[in-house]
Amino acid sequence: MSNKKNETVIIKRYDEAGGHAHHGGGWKVAYADFMTAMMAFFLLLWILAASDEEKLRGLANYFTPTLSDSGAASDAAADLRPLTAPGVMTGGVENTGTIKAPSFGRDNPMMVFDSRLRDRPAEVIVEYADEPEPSKTPDPAKAEDPSNPADVLAAQEADTRRREIDRMAEEIADRITSDAGLRDLARNVRLEKSDGALTVQVLDQDERSLFETGSSEISEKTRKLLEAIGGVIASQSEPVEIVGHTDAATYDAATGYSNWELSADRANATRRMLMEAGISSARFMRISGVADTQPINTMDLFAPENRRISIKLLYQAE
Structure with a gap:
Protein backbone atom coordinates (compact mmCIF):
# COMPACT_ATOMS: atom_id res chain seq x y z
CA MET A 1 0.00 0.00 0.00
CA SER A 2 1.53 3.31 -1.10
CA ASN A 3 2.21 6.06 1.35
CA LYS A 4 0.02 9.04 0.26
CA LYS A 5 1.79 11.36 2.56
CA ASN A 6 4.89 11.23 0.37
CA GLU A 7 3.05 11.90 -3.00
CA THR A 8 3.96 15.01 -4.95
CA VAL A 9 1.13 17.57 -5.19
CA ILE A 10 1.08 19.58 -8.44
CA ILE A 11 -0.71 22.96 -8.39
CA LYS A 12 -1.60 24.65 -11.70
CA ARG A 13 -2.00 28.42 -11.83
CA TYR A 14 -3.53 30.39 -14.72
CA ASP A 15 -2.82 33.96 -15.72
CA GLU A 16 -6.17 35.74 -15.14
CA ALA A 17 -5.15 38.69 -17.29
CA GLY A 18 -5.49 36.64 -20.48
CA GLY A 19 -8.87 35.06 -19.86
CA HIS A 20 -10.93 33.35 -22.54
CA ALA A 21 -12.07 34.89 -25.84
CA HIS A 22 -15.71 35.20 -24.91
CA HIS A 23 -14.78 37.08 -21.75
CA GLY A 24 -12.98 39.80 -23.78
CA GLY A 25 -14.25 43.25 -24.78
CA GLY A 26 -14.64 42.73 -28.56
CA TRP A 27 -18.36 42.04 -28.34
CA PHE A 113 -43.22 52.41 -48.57
CA ASP A 114 -45.25 55.37 -47.28
CA SER A 115 -48.81 54.32 -46.47
CA ARG A 116 -49.91 57.97 -46.35
CA LEU A 117 -49.42 58.15 -50.11
CA ARG A 118 -51.14 54.80 -50.55
CA ASP A 119 -54.26 53.13 -49.15
CA ARG A 120 -56.44 56.23 -49.35
CA PRO A 121 -60.23 55.90 -49.33
CA ALA A 122 -62.09 56.54 -52.56
CA GLU A 123 -62.94 60.21 -52.66
CA VAL A 124 -63.58 62.69 -55.44
CA ILE A 125 -62.00 66.04 -54.60
CA VAL A 126 -64.40 68.97 -54.91
CA GLU A 127 -62.90 72.45 -55.04
CA TYR A 128 -64.40 75.90 -55.30
CA ALA A 129 -62.86 78.32 -57.77
CA ASP A 130 -61.82 81.67 -56.37
CA GLU A 131 -64.43 84.33 -56.95
CA PRO A 132 -63.23 87.78 -58.10
CA GLU A 133 -62.89 90.21 -55.22
CA PRO A 134 -65.69 92.77 -55.18
CA SER A 135 -64.78 96.38 -55.83
CA LYS A 136 -64.25 98.42 -52.67
CA THR A 137 -66.18 101.30 -54.20
CA PRO A 138 -69.39 99.83 -55.60
CA ASP A 139 -70.81 101.41 -58.70
CA PRO A 140 -74.27 102.82 -57.86
CA ALA A 141 -75.37 102.24 -61.44
CA LYS A 142 -74.62 98.49 -61.11
CA ALA A 143 -75.98 98.01 -57.58
CA GLU A 144 -78.86 95.58 -57.41
CA ASP A 145 -82.18 97.06 -56.54
CA PRO A 146 -84.35 94.57 -54.61
CA SER A 147 -87.41 96.28 -56.03
CA ASN A 148 -86.19 95.93 -59.61
CA PRO A 149 -87.79 92.86 -61.23
CA ALA A 150 -84.73 92.35 -63.46
CA ASP A 151 -82.41 92.19 -60.44
CA VAL A 152 -84.70 89.79 -58.62
CA LEU A 153 -84.84 87.54 -61.68
CA ALA A 154 -81.03 87.61 -62.06
CA ALA A 155 -80.58 86.66 -58.40
CA GLN A 156 -83.02 83.77 -58.78
CA GLU A 157 -81.24 82.54 -61.89
CA ALA A 158 -77.86 82.68 -60.15
CA ASP A 159 -79.21 80.72 -57.20
CA THR A 160 -80.76 78.12 -59.50
CA ARG A 161 -77.48 77.85 -61.40
CA ARG A 162 -75.47 77.29 -58.22
CA ARG A 163 -77.85 74.61 -57.02
CA GLU A 164 -77.69 72.85 -60.40
CA ILE A 165 -73.88 72.91 -60.38
CA ASP A 166 -73.87 71.47 -56.85
CA ARG A 167 -76.27 68.75 -57.93
CA MET A 168 -74.21 67.83 -60.98
CA ALA A 169 -70.97 67.68 -58.96
CA GLU A 170 -72.61 65.43 -56.39
CA GLU A 171 -74.08 63.18 -59.08
CA ILE A 172 -70.72 62.73 -60.83
CA ALA A 173 -68.98 62.00 -57.51
CA ASP A 174 -71.64 59.46 -56.52
CA ARG A 175 -71.51 57.81 -59.94
CA ILE A 176 -67.76 57.20 -59.61
CA THR A 177 -67.53 56.19 -55.95
CA SER A 178 -70.55 53.87 -56.14
CA ASP A 179 -69.04 51.81 -58.98
CA ALA A 180 -66.63 49.17 -57.67
CA GLY A 181 -64.76 49.18 -60.98
CA LEU A 182 -64.18 52.95 -60.86
CA ARG A 183 -63.74 53.48 -57.13
CA ASP A 184 -59.95 53.20 -57.28
CA LEU A 185 -59.93 56.05 -59.86
CA ALA A 186 -61.83 58.47 -57.60
CA ARG A 187 -58.61 60.31 -56.72
CA ASN A 188 -58.01 60.86 -60.45
CA VAL A 189 -61.06 63.15 -60.58
CA ARG A 190 -61.22 66.70 -59.23
CA LEU A 191 -64.41 68.75 -59.43
CA GLU A 192 -64.08 72.54 -59.49
CA LYS A 193 -67.20 74.63 -59.03
CA SER A 194 -67.59 78.31 -59.87
CA ASP A 195 -70.59 80.57 -60.28
CA GLY A 196 -70.94 79.86 -63.99
CA ALA A 197 -69.32 76.48 -64.65
CA LEU A 198 -68.49 73.02 -63.37
CA THR A 199 -65.03 71.75 -64.37
CA VAL A 200 -64.21 68.06 -64.18
CA GLN A 201 -60.44 67.56 -64.02
CA VAL A 202 -59.43 64.00 -64.98
CA LEU A 203 -55.77 63.77 -64.05
CA ASP A 204 -52.93 61.30 -63.63
CA GLN A 205 -52.26 60.34 -60.03
CA ASP A 206 -49.40 58.29 -58.64
CA GLU A 207 -49.12 55.20 -60.86
CA ARG A 208 -52.60 55.57 -62.39
CA SER A 209 -51.98 56.91 -65.89
CA LEU A 210 -54.99 57.89 -67.97
CA PHE A 211 -53.26 57.66 -71.36
CA GLU A 212 -50.45 55.58 -72.75
CA THR A 213 -47.21 57.49 -72.26
CA GLY A 214 -46.60 59.97 -75.09
CA SER A 215 -49.79 58.83 -76.82
CA SER A 216 -53.45 59.85 -77.14
CA GLU A 217 -54.55 56.23 -76.80
CA ILE A 218 -56.98 55.97 -73.89
CA SER A 219 -56.49 53.16 -71.40
CA GLU A 220 -59.39 50.80 -70.69
CA LYS A 221 -60.03 52.16 -67.19
CA THR A 222 -59.95 55.75 -68.43
CA ARG A 223 -62.47 54.77 -71.09
CA LYS A 224 -64.89 53.52 -68.43
CA LEU A 225 -64.29 56.61 -66.30
CA LEU A 226 -65.05 58.98 -69.20
CA GLU A 227 -68.14 56.95 -70.08
CA ALA A 228 -69.41 57.37 -66.52
CA ILE A 229 -68.75 61.12 -66.52
CA GLY A 230 -70.23 61.51 -70.02
CA GLY A 231 -73.33 59.57 -69.01
CA VAL A 232 -74.08 62.13 -66.32
CA ILE A 233 -73.28 65.17 -68.50
CA ALA A 234 -75.35 63.78 -71.39
CA SER A 235 -78.53 64.41 -69.42
CA GLN A 236 -77.82 68.16 -69.46
CA SER A 237 -78.00 70.69 -72.29
CA GLU A 238 -75.19 73.12 -71.39
CA PRO A 239 -72.21 73.67 -73.74
CA VAL A 240 -69.02 71.69 -73.10
CA GLU A 241 -65.35 72.67 -73.45
CA ILE A 242 -62.43 70.21 -73.35
CA VAL A 243 -58.81 71.23 -72.74
CA GLY A 244 -55.84 68.86 -72.83
CA HIS A 245 -52.80 69.37 -70.59
CA THR A 246 -49.37 67.68 -70.40
CA ASP A 247 -46.38 67.86 -68.08
CA ALA A 248 -43.07 69.45 -69.04
CA ALA A 249 -41.50 66.26 -70.45
CA THR A 250 -40.71 66.77 -74.15
CA TYR A 251 -39.91 64.77 -77.26
CA ASP A 252 -36.79 64.91 -79.36
CA ALA A 253 -37.13 68.03 -81.53
CA ALA A 254 -36.37 65.98 -84.63
CA THR A 255 -39.72 64.19 -84.45
CA GLY A 256 -41.75 67.40 -84.95
CA TYR A 257 -44.37 66.15 -82.49
CA SER A 258 -44.60 68.26 -79.33
CA ASN A 259 -46.77 68.60 -76.25
CA TRP A 260 -49.03 70.95 -78.21
CA GLU A 261 -50.03 68.20 -80.62
CA LEU A 262 -50.20 65.63 -77.82
CA SER A 263 -52.50 67.72 -75.60
CA ALA A 264 -54.80 68.54 -78.55
CA ASP A 265 -54.94 64.88 -79.63
CA ARG A 266 -55.86 63.80 -76.09
CA ALA A 267 -58.59 66.45 -75.93
CA ASN A 268 -60.06 65.16 -79.19
CA ALA A 269 -59.82 61.55 -78.01
CA THR A 270 -61.79 62.60 -74.92
CA ARG A 271 -64.39 64.33 -77.11
CA ARG A 272 -64.92 61.13 -79.08
CA MET A 273 -65.38 59.14 -75.88
CA LEU A 274 -67.94 61.63 -74.53
CA MET A 275 -69.84 61.51 -77.81
CA GLU A 276 -70.01 57.71 -77.48
CA ALA A 277 -71.42 58.29 -73.98
CA GLY A 278 -74.32 60.24 -75.51
CA ILE A 279 -73.23 63.89 -75.63
CA SER A 280 -74.29 65.61 -78.84
CA SER A 281 -71.50 67.00 -81.03
CA ALA A 282 -73.37 70.34 -81.20
CA ARG A 283 -72.72 70.91 -77.48
CA PHE A 284 -68.93 71.06 -77.86
CA MET A 285 -67.93 74.71 -78.01
CA ARG A 286 -64.16 74.35 -77.94
CA ILE A 287 -61.60 71.52 -78.05
CA SER A 288 -58.04 72.65 -77.41
CA GLY A 289 -54.63 71.63 -76.14
CA VAL A 290 -52.43 73.92 -74.06
CA ALA A 291 -49.39 71.63 -73.62
CA ASP A 292 -47.62 72.31 -70.29
CA THR A 293 -48.50 76.03 -70.03
CA GLN A 294 -51.09 75.65 -67.23
CA PRO A 295 -49.62 73.24 -64.63
CA ILE A 296 -51.47 72.43 -61.42
CA ASN A 297 -48.24 71.68 -59.59
CA THR A 298 -45.97 74.62 -60.34
CA MET A 299 -43.26 73.33 -57.98
CA ASP A 300 -42.76 70.14 -60.02
CA LEU A 301 -43.50 70.60 -63.72
CA PHE A 302 -43.07 66.85 -64.26
CA ALA A 303 -45.67 65.95 -61.60
CA PRO A 304 -48.29 63.40 -62.79
CA GLU A 305 -51.24 65.66 -61.87
CA ASN A 306 -50.11 68.14 -64.52
CA ARG A 307 -51.08 65.54 -67.14
CA ARG A 308 -54.84 65.94 -67.26
CA ILE A 309 -58.02 66.57 -69.24
CA SER A 310 -60.34 69.43 -68.24
CA ILE A 311 -64.02 68.98 -69.09
CA LYS A 312 -65.93 72.20 -68.44
CA LEU A 313 -69.71 72.36 -68.34
CA LEU A 314 -70.73 75.97 -69.00
CA TYR A 315 -73.87 77.17 -67.22
CA GLN A 316 -73.19 80.81 -68.05
CA ALA A 317 -71.30 82.40 -70.94
CA GLU A 318 -67.91 83.70 -69.82
Whole structure:
Protein backbone atom coordinates (compact mmCIF):
# COMPACT_ATOMS: atom_id res chain seq x y z
CA MET A 1 0.00 0.00 0.00
CA SER A 2 1.53 3.31 -1.10
CA ASN A 3 2.21 6.06 1.35
CA LYS A 4 0.02 9.04 0.26
CA LYS A 5 1.79 11.36 2.56
CA ASN A 6 4.89 11.23 0.37
CA GLU A 7 3.05 11.90 -3.00
CA THR A 8 3.96 15.01 -4.95
CA VAL A 9 1.13 17.57 -5.19
CA ILE A 10 1.08 19.58 -8.44
CA ILE A 11 -0.71 22.96 -8.39
CA LYS A 12 -1.60 24.65 -11.70
CA ARG A 13 -2.00 28.42 -11.83
CA TYR A 14 -3.53 30.39 -14.72
CA ASP A 15 -2.82 33.96 -15.72
CA GLU A 16 -6.17 35.74 -15.14
CA ALA A 17 -5.15 38.69 -17.29
CA GLY A 18 -5.49 36.64 -20.48
CA GLY A 19 -8.87 35.06 -19.86
CA HIS A 20 -10.93 33.35 -22.54
CA ALA A 21 -12.07 34.89 -25.84
CA HIS A 22 -15.71 35.20 -24.91
CA HIS A 23 -14.78 37.08 -21.75
CA GLY A 24 -12.98 39.80 -23.78
CA GLY A 25 -14.25 43.25 -24.78
CA GLY A 26 -14.64 42.73 -28.56
CA TRP A 27 -18.36 42.04 -28.34
CA LYS A 28 -18.92 45.43 -26.74
CA VAL A 29 -17.61 47.18 -29.84
CA ALA A 30 -19.92 45.12 -32.08
CA TYR A 31 -22.88 45.82 -29.80
CA ALA A 32 -22.12 49.56 -29.81
CA ASP A 33 -22.03 49.53 -33.64
CA PHE A 34 -25.35 47.70 -33.70
CA MET A 35 -27.00 50.22 -31.34
CA THR A 36 -25.63 53.11 -33.42
CA ALA A 37 -27.11 51.61 -36.58
CA MET A 38 -30.46 51.06 -34.87
CA MET A 39 -30.48 54.67 -33.63
CA ALA A 40 -29.82 55.92 -37.17
CA PHE A 41 -32.57 53.66 -38.52
CA PHE A 42 -35.20 54.88 -36.05
CA LEU A 43 -34.10 58.47 -36.66
CA LEU A 44 -34.74 57.93 -40.39
CA LEU A 45 -38.20 56.50 -39.65
CA TRP A 46 -38.99 59.51 -37.46
CA ILE A 47 -37.91 61.95 -40.18
CA LEU A 48 -40.09 60.17 -42.78
CA ALA A 49 -43.08 60.17 -40.44
CA ALA A 50 -42.67 63.87 -39.67
CA SER A 51 -42.23 64.98 -43.30
CA ASP A 52 -45.10 66.11 -45.52
CA GLU A 53 -45.80 64.70 -48.97
CA GLU A 54 -43.93 67.47 -50.81
CA LYS A 55 -40.71 66.80 -48.89
CA LEU A 56 -41.10 63.04 -49.38
CA ARG A 57 -41.51 63.55 -53.13
CA GLY A 58 -38.40 65.73 -53.22
CA LEU A 59 -36.45 63.05 -51.35
CA ALA A 60 -37.67 60.41 -53.79
CA ASN A 61 -36.72 62.53 -56.79
CA TYR A 62 -33.23 62.98 -55.34
CA PHE A 63 -32.65 59.22 -55.40
CA THR A 64 -34.35 58.64 -58.79
CA PRO A 65 -31.85 57.26 -61.39
CA THR A 66 -30.72 60.05 -63.72
CA LEU A 67 -28.61 60.61 -66.80
CA SER A 68 -26.87 63.64 -68.23
CA ASP A 69 -27.49 64.89 -71.75
CA SER A 70 -24.43 62.98 -72.91
CA GLY A 71 -25.91 59.71 -71.69
CA ALA A 72 -23.42 59.25 -68.84
CA ALA A 73 -24.31 59.19 -65.16
CA SER A 74 -24.33 62.64 -63.61
CA ASP A 75 -24.16 63.96 -60.08
CA ALA A 76 -24.62 67.65 -60.93
CA ALA A 77 -28.06 68.88 -59.94
CA ALA A 78 -28.30 71.22 -62.95
CA ASP A 79 -27.56 68.40 -65.37
CA LEU A 80 -30.10 65.84 -64.19
CA ARG A 81 -32.62 64.42 -66.64
CA PRO A 82 -35.17 61.59 -66.30
CA LEU A 83 -33.65 58.19 -67.02
CA THR A 84 -35.13 57.45 -70.46
CA ALA A 85 -34.14 57.04 -74.07
CA PRO A 86 -33.92 60.13 -76.34
CA GLY A 87 -37.28 61.08 -77.87
CA VAL A 88 -39.32 59.32 -75.18
CA MET A 89 -41.25 61.19 -72.52
CA THR A 90 -40.78 60.60 -68.79
CA GLY A 91 -41.88 57.08 -67.87
CA GLY A 92 -41.57 56.03 -71.50
CA VAL A 93 -42.95 52.92 -73.11
CA GLU A 94 -41.05 49.87 -71.88
CA ASN A 95 -40.07 48.50 -75.27
CA THR A 96 -38.80 51.82 -76.67
CA GLY A 97 -35.13 52.80 -76.67
CA THR A 98 -32.05 51.04 -75.35
CA ILE A 99 -32.28 52.28 -71.74
CA LYS A 100 -34.62 50.35 -69.47
CA ALA A 101 -36.47 52.73 -67.20
CA PRO A 102 -37.34 51.36 -63.74
CA SER A 103 -41.03 50.57 -63.36
CA PHE A 104 -41.18 49.89 -59.61
CA GLY A 105 -42.45 53.10 -58.00
CA ARG A 106 -41.59 55.07 -61.14
CA ASP A 107 -44.30 57.75 -61.01
CA ASN A 108 -44.18 58.17 -57.22
CA PRO A 109 -41.32 56.21 -55.59
CA MET A 110 -42.27 57.23 -52.04
CA MET A 111 -45.68 55.56 -52.43
CA VAL A 112 -43.92 52.18 -52.31
CA PHE A 113 -43.22 52.41 -48.57
CA ASP A 114 -45.25 55.37 -47.28
CA SER A 115 -48.81 54.32 -46.47
CA ARG A 116 -49.91 57.97 -46.35
CA LEU A 117 -49.42 58.15 -50.11
CA ARG A 118 -51.14 54.80 -50.55
CA ASP A 119 -54.26 53.13 -49.15
CA ARG A 120 -56.44 56.23 -49.35
CA PRO A 121 -60.23 55.90 -49.33
CA ALA A 122 -62.09 56.54 -52.56
CA GLU A 123 -62.94 60.21 -52.66
CA VAL A 124 -63.58 62.69 -55.44
CA ILE A 125 -62.00 66.04 -54.60
CA VAL A 126 -64.40 68.97 -54.91
CA GLU A 127 -62.90 72.45 -55.04
CA TYR A 128 -64.40 75.90 -55.30
CA ALA A 129 -62.86 78.32 -57.77
CA ASP A 130 -61.82 81.67 -56.37
CA GLU A 131 -64.43 84.33 -56.95
CA PRO A 132 -63.23 87.78 -58.10
CA GLU A 133 -62.89 90.21 -55.22
CA PRO A 134 -65.69 92.77 -55.18
CA SER A 135 -64.78 96.38 -55.83
CA LYS A 136 -64.25 98.42 -52.67
CA THR A 137 -66.18 101.30 -54.20
CA PRO A 138 -69.39 99.83 -55.60
CA ASP A 139 -70.81 101.41 -58.70
CA PRO A 140 -74.27 102.82 -57.86
CA ALA A 141 -75.37 102.24 -61.44
CA LYS A 142 -74.62 98.49 -61.11
CA ALA A 143 -75.98 98.01 -57.58
CA GLU A 144 -78.86 95.58 -57.41
CA ASP A 145 -82.18 97.06 -56.54
CA PRO A 146 -84.35 94.57 -54.61
CA SER A 147 -87.41 96.28 -56.03
CA ASN A 148 -86.19 95.93 -59.61
CA PRO A 149 -87.79 92.86 -61.23
CA ALA A 150 -84.73 92.35 -63.46
CA ASP A 151 -82.41 92.19 -60.44
CA VAL A 152 -84.70 89.79 -58.62
CA LEU A 153 -84.84 87.54 -61.68
CA ALA A 154 -81.03 87.61 -62.06
CA ALA A 155 -80.58 86.66 -58.40
CA GLN A 156 -83.02 83.77 -58.78
CA GLU A 157 -81.24 82.54 -61.89
CA ALA A 158 -77.86 82.68 -60.15
CA ASP A 159 -79.21 80.72 -57.20
CA THR A 160 -80.76 78.12 -59.50
CA ARG A 161 -77.48 77.85 -61.40
CA ARG A 162 -75.47 77.29 -58.22
CA ARG A 163 -77.85 74.61 -57.02
CA GLU A 164 -77.69 72.85 -60.40
CA ILE A 165 -73.88 72.91 -60.38
CA ASP A 166 -73.87 71.47 -56.85
CA ARG A 167 -76.27 68.75 -57.93
CA MET A 168 -74.21 67.83 -60.98
CA ALA A 169 -70.97 67.68 -58.96
CA GLU A 170 -72.61 65.43 -56.39
CA GLU A 171 -74.08 63.18 -59.08
CA ILE A 172 -70.72 62.73 -60.83
CA ALA A 173 -68.98 62.00 -57.51
CA ASP A 174 -71.64 59.46 -56.52
CA ARG A 175 -71.51 57.81 -59.94
CA ILE A 176 -67.76 57.20 -59.61
CA THR A 177 -67.53 56.19 -55.95
CA SER A 178 -70.55 53.87 -56.14
CA ASP A 179 -69.04 51.81 -58.98
CA ALA A 180 -66.63 49.17 -57.67
CA GLY A 181 -64.76 49.18 -60.98
CA LEU A 182 -64.18 52.95 -60.86
CA ARG A 183 -63.74 53.48 -57.13
CA ASP A 184 -59.95 53.20 -57.28
CA LEU A 185 -59.93 56.05 -59.86
CA ALA A 186 -61.83 58.47 -57.60
CA ARG A 187 -58.61 60.31 -56.72
CA ASN A 188 -58.01 60.86 -60.45
CA VAL A 189 -61.06 63.15 -60.58
CA ARG A 190 -61.22 66.70 -59.23
CA LEU A 191 -64.41 68.75 -59.43
CA GLU A 192 -64.08 72.54 -59.49
CA LYS A 193 -67.20 74.63 -59.03
CA SER A 194 -67.59 78.31 -59.87
CA ASP A 195 -70.59 80.57 -60.28
CA GLY A 196 -70.94 79.86 -63.99
CA ALA A 197 -69.32 76.48 -64.65
CA LEU A 198 -68.49 73.02 -63.37
CA THR A 199 -65.03 71.75 -64.37
CA VAL A 200 -64.21 68.06 -64.18
CA GLN A 201 -60.44 67.56 -64.02
CA VAL A 202 -59.43 64.00 -64.98
CA LEU A 203 -55.77 63.77 -64.05
CA ASP A 204 -52.93 61.30 -63.63
CA GLN A 205 -52.26 60.34 -60.03
CA ASP A 206 -49.40 58.29 -58.64
CA GLU A 207 -49.12 55.20 -60.86
CA ARG A 208 -52.60 55.57 -62.39
CA SER A 209 -51.98 56.91 -65.89
CA LEU A 210 -54.99 57.89 -67.97
CA PHE A 211 -53.26 57.66 -71.36
CA GLU A 212 -50.45 55.58 -72.75
CA THR A 213 -47.21 57.49 -72.26
CA GLY A 214 -46.60 59.97 -75.09
CA SER A 215 -49.79 58.83 -76.82
CA SER A 216 -53.45 59.85 -77.14
CA GLU A 217 -54.55 56.23 -76.80
CA ILE A 218 -56.98 55.97 -73.89
CA SER A 219 -56.49 53.16 -71.40
CA GLU A 220 -59.39 50.80 -70.69
CA LYS A 221 -60.03 52.16 -67.19
CA THR A 222 -59.95 55.75 -68.43
CA ARG A 223 -62.47 54.77 -71.09
CA LYS A 224 -64.89 53.52 -68.43
CA LEU A 225 -64.29 56.61 -66.30
CA LEU A 226 -65.05 58.98 -69.20
CA GLU A 227 -68.14 56.95 -70.08
CA ALA A 228 -69.41 57.37 -66.52
CA ILE A 229 -68.75 61.12 -66.52
CA GLY A 230 -70.23 61.51 -70.02
CA GLY A 231 -73.33 59.57 -69.01
CA VAL A 232 -74.08 62.13 -66.32
CA ILE A 233 -73.28 65.17 -68.50
CA ALA A 234 -75.35 63.78 -71.39
CA SER A 235 -78.53 64.41 -69.42
CA GLN A 236 -77.82 68.16 -69.46
CA SER A 237 -78.00 70.69 -72.29
CA GLU A 238 -75.19 73.12 -71.39
CA PRO A 239 -72.21 73.67 -73.74
CA VAL A 240 -69.02 71.69 -73.10
CA GLU A 241 -65.35 72.67 -73.45
CA ILE A 242 -62.43 70.21 -73.35
CA VAL A 243 -58.81 71.23 -72.74
CA GLY A 244 -55.84 68.86 -72.83
CA HIS A 245 -52.80 69.37 -70.59
CA THR A 246 -49.37 67.68 -70.40
CA ASP A 247 -46.38 67.86 -68.08
CA ALA A 248 -43.07 69.45 -69.04
CA ALA A 249 -41.50 66.26 -70.45
CA THR A 250 -40.71 66.77 -74.15
CA TYR A 251 -39.91 64.77 -77.26
CA ASP A 252 -36.79 64.91 -79.36
CA ALA A 253 -37.13 68.03 -81.53
CA ALA A 254 -36.37 65.98 -84.63
CA THR A 255 -39.72 64.19 -84.45
CA GLY A 256 -41.75 67.40 -84.95
CA TYR A 257 -44.37 66.15 -82.49
CA SER A 258 -44.60 68.26 -79.33
CA ASN A 259 -46.77 68.60 -76.25
CA TRP A 260 -49.03 70.95 -78.21
CA GLU A 261 -50.03 68.20 -80.62
CA LEU A 262 -50.20 65.63 -77.82
CA SER A 263 -52.50 67.72 -75.60
CA ALA A 264 -54.80 68.54 -78.55
CA ASP A 265 -54.94 64.88 -79.63
CA ARG A 266 -55.86 63.80 -76.09
CA ALA A 267 -58.59 66.45 -75.93
CA ASN A 268 -60.06 65.16 -79.19
CA ALA A 269 -59.82 61.55 -78.01
CA THR A 270 -61.79 62.60 -74.92
CA ARG A 271 -64.39 64.33 -77.11
CA ARG A 272 -64.92 61.13 -79.08
CA MET A 273 -65.38 59.14 -75.88
CA LEU A 274 -67.94 61.63 -74.53
CA MET A 275 -69.84 61.51 -77.81
CA GLU A 276 -70.01 57.71 -77.48
CA ALA A 277 -71.42 58.29 -73.98
CA GLY A 278 -74.32 60.24 -75.51
CA ILE A 279 -73.23 63.89 -75.63
CA SER A 280 -74.29 65.61 -78.84
CA SER A 281 -71.50 67.00 -81.03
CA ALA A 282 -73.37 70.34 -81.20
CA ARG A 283 -72.72 70.91 -77.48
CA PHE A 284 -68.93 71.06 -77.86
CA MET A 285 -67.93 74.71 -78.01
CA ARG A 286 -64.16 74.35 -77.94
CA ILE A 287 -61.60 71.52 -78.05
CA SER A 288 -58.04 72.65 -77.41
CA GLY A 289 -54.63 71.63 -76.14
CA VAL A 290 -52.43 73.92 -74.06
CA ALA A 291 -49.39 71.63 -73.62
CA ASP A 292 -47.62 72.31 -70.29
CA THR A 293 -48.50 76.03 -70.03
CA GLN A 294 -51.09 75.65 -67.23
CA PRO A 295 -49.62 73.24 -64.63
CA ILE A 296 -51.47 72.43 -61.42
CA ASN A 297 -48.24 71.68 -59.59
CA THR A 298 -45.97 74.62 -60.34
CA MET A 299 -43.26 73.33 -57.98
CA ASP A 300 -42.76 70.14 -60.02
CA LEU A 301 -43.50 70.60 -63.72
CA PHE A 302 -43.07 66.85 -64.26
CA ALA A 303 -45.67 65.95 -61.60
CA PRO A 304 -48.29 63.40 -62.79
CA GLU A 305 -51.24 65.66 -61.87
CA ASN A 306 -50.11 68.14 -64.52
CA ARG A 307 -51.08 65.54 -67.14
CA ARG A 308 -54.84 65.94 -67.26
CA ILE A 309 -58.02 66.57 -69.24
CA SER A 310 -60.34 69.43 -68.24
CA ILE A 311 -64.02 68.98 -69.09
CA LYS A 312 -65.93 72.20 -68.44
CA LEU A 313 -69.71 72.36 -68.34
CA LEU A 314 -70.73 75.97 -69.00
CA TYR A 315 -73.87 77.17 -67.22
CA GLN A 316 -73.19 80.81 -68.05
CA ALA A 317 -71.30 82.40 -70.94
CA GLU A 318 -67.91 83.70 -69.82
